[in-house]
Amino acid sequence: MKYTGDANARYVLPAMQNMHDAIVSANLQGQIKVSTAIDTTLCTDNPQSIDLNCALFTSPEVVVQDGQYGYQNLFDALLDALYAALEKAGAPNLNIAVSESGWSSEGGNAATVGNAGTFYRNLINHVKQGTPRRSGRALETYLFAMFDENLKAAGIEQHFGLFLPDRQPKYHLTFG
Known part of the structure; x- marks a missing residue:
């Protein structure tokens, strides 16, 4: 995904936060990291x-x-x-x-x-x-x-x- 000027760039951080929240709720935050x-x-x-x-x-x-x-x-x-x-x-x-x-x-x-x-x-x-x-x-x-x-x-x-x-x-x- 190209970030500069990409209309979808604004969705990256919220998507990462949602993924992180799901990982935390499964108590896997020490094992799985979210990155881009x-x-x-x-x-x-x-x-x-x-x-x-x-x-x-x-x-x-x-x-x-x-x-x-x-x-x-x-x-x-x-x-x-x-x-x-x-x-x-x-x-x-x-x-x-x-x-x-x-x-x-x-x-x-x-x-x-x-x-x-x-x-x-x-x-x-x-x-x-x-x-x-x-x-x-x-x-x-x-x-x-x-x-x-x-x-x-x-x-x-x-x-x-x-x-x-x-x-x-x-x-x-x-x-x-």
């Missing part, structure tokens, strides 16, 4: 608007200042924008889980094995510390994807895997 997904995909064909170092977690200094919060990477800026929106909507205690985060190793602008490996390594190390708005709180984050998907349409979508289709790793990653 939003797309934060960025246009990599516009490198003059998005600093590569900021996107790869390699910027040595603050790139964006938002009031008291300074951002050295795009990941934190995106998440904190969502946290700020949740606070404005009256839900300051909701946590965000990043269900897919990755970098293509081929097929587009800045899509290289080197950039993808840098992104994944830095993301793994970064999520332990939280964002400027939620400092010290580890972020539940999932990498996209386990394997390259050679059956997808040609382009960047085929090359997000940590592994090639023959199960060979593309990067050396550690999760310690």
Whole structure:
């Protein structure tokens, strides 16, 4: 579902609240969570608007200042924008889980094995510390994807895997 300008977007929160209420009434709130997904995909064909170092977690200094919060990477800026929106909507205690985060190793602008490996390594190390708005709180984050998907349409979508289709790793990653 596309949220921006979508007439059905106003039904998402009430539907989620109804589902949560049903889960609570069944005493399953500790076992089942209610969630929704939003797309934060960025246009990599516009490198003059998005600093590569900021996107790869390699910027040595603050790139964006938002009031008291300074951002050295795009990941934190995106998440904190969502946290700020949740606070404005009256839900300051909701946590965000990043269900897919990755970098293509081929097929587009800045899509290289080197950039993808840098992104994944830095993301793994970064999520332990939280964002400027939620400092010290580890972020539940999932990498996209386990394997390259050679059956997808040609382009960047085929090359997000940590592994090639023959199960060979593309990067050396550690999760310690």
